[in-house]
Amino acid sequence: GYHHKRLGITARGAWVCVRRHFHELGRNVDAEPITVVGVGSMDGDVFGNGMLHTPNIRLLGAFDGQYIFIDPNPDPLISFAERRRLFQLPQSTWRDYNPALLSQGGGVYRRDAKDIPLSPEVRAWLGVRHSAIDGEALVRWLLIAPVDLLWMGGVGTYVKASSETNESVGDRVNDGARVDALQLRAKVVGEGANLAFTQRARIEYALRGGRINTDAVDNSAGVDLSDHEVNLKTLLHTRPDQHAPDVEDPDRLLQSLTEEVCASVLQDNDRQSLCLSLDRARCRINLDPFMDLAEQLENAGYINPAAEAFPTRKDVSARETKELTRPELALLMASSKLALKQRLLEDEGFLQGSWSYEFLASYFPEYLRAHFSERIRSHSLAREIAVTVICNKVVDQAGVCFLLLGEGLVPTLL
Known part of the structure; x- marks a missing residue:
């Protein structure tokens, strides 16, 4: 398996976030x-x-x-x-x-x-x-x-x-x-x-x-890498049908993919950190959609404002900045991804069609996409992986308020 300390993946992921903070302060931590x-x-x-x-x-x-x-x-x-x-x-x-x-x-x-x-x-x-x-x-x-x-x-x-x-x-x-x-x-x-x-x-x-x-x-990179490792091992150790040959030396193959998997994990850190920065900018322009979303997520049971210190509209209006902080936006980001993922998984017909394979395949390293496409298609967690990739791409790029598109979201997502 992947040795987290040897790879330093959790610290590397945290540094991706730290680097963005300093970049937005006009500092280059790699040069000064x-x-x-x-x-x-x-x-x-x-x-x-x-x-x-x-x-x-x-x-x-x-x-x-x-x-x-x-x-x-x-x-x-x-x-x-x-x-x-x-x-x-x-x-x-x-x-x-x-x-x-x-x-x-x-x-x-x-x-x-x-x-x-x-x-x-x-x-x-x-x-x-x-x-x-x-x-x-x-x-x-x-x-x-x-x-x-x-x-x-x-x-x-x-x-x-x-x-x-x-x-x-x-x-x-x-x-x-x-x-x-x-x-x-x-x-x-x-x-x-x-x-x-x-x-x-x-x-x-x-x-x-x-x-x-x-x-x-x-510190999400550590958990992210563990998820990748489990999903890759499942792919390499499970045959799509009884006639398919076993993968030769799957552990060695897993190790050969290390850097590409780590790069994918660190990209997740970068996109999440950027999402928070973009949503903070959007929040400065118009707070209302964010508070509307928070109310929807609370009503659906995804947020507990009292336990998770999420503010009311009155709380935010009393602030000098009249906006949400990055920690609060991070809670909205995680909750909105969870809500979207659950909604998409409940729609049985959503992933029907060849288009969904592109999202599923993008989760796996290039070598596996080229040589193990059938194993990828028949992965026991194929739906969950594809939906997770879609949710991350949508929310990280479009921001948390994308969910306010409402019930028409699933059939019009693409």
């Missing part, structure tokens, strides 16, 4: 240095791969459950090489970072330490007056540090909305380190880890101009 604070350690999949995505990363600070890493003025190339060494070192921790490579004022400390001395460099960067603080306080200061990117790549919910209590978050072990979204000073958040922010925190941060999607958008 960016300052980063992160949650995680270099032995982890999402954090480790994420912090090796580009040598332009200037990682000023990071923490995990055990240690806190501080490097207030890193040399990008030297620190990149050291992070790569730690990534390749089995079960490494921040304690393994070569202290001789840290910039002046840097250090590695235990998170449970009661008295961590702060260098003048760290105090100037973070704006801390105290000469020493405990580990949990230092974590809080790192979370609200003035950086380009806050990279969430470790376990834990570290950011809540100011209106929420720690008890409501449901992550007691990190209660002492959690901050409010109003305090954040990072320009962009990459939420490669699950539930790093509460949904209300994402919205609060976005309303203050922060660039953020949701964890479901940013």
